[in-house]
Amino acid sequence: xxxxxxxxxxxxxxxxxxxxxxxxxxxxxxxxxxxxxxxxxxxxxxxxxxxxxxxxxxxxx
Numbered sequence: 001x002x003x004x005x006x007x008x009x010x011x012x013x014x015x016x017x018x019x020x021x022x023x024x025x026x027x028x029x030x031x032x033x034x035x036x037x038x039x040x041x042x043x044x045x046x047x048x049x050x051x052x053x054x055x056x057x058x059x060x061x
Contacts (some may be wrong), residue, residue: 023056028054 037046
């Protein structure tokens with residue numbers, strides 16, 4: 001069980017670093033908003049984070 005938690009934490013950090021490298025501070029804010037919205041079951045905050053990430057992905061492609 002601790003190994004799985006360690007792998008999941010490492011994966012989360014890797015995703016966060018990739019988003020920050022690729023999309024800058026706005027991408028990090030969007031990822032944090034999405035994460036907090038999902039954990040708090042706040043659909044408005046999660047939706048804002050998701051929309052920001054989609055807009056950033058659409059601009060980069």
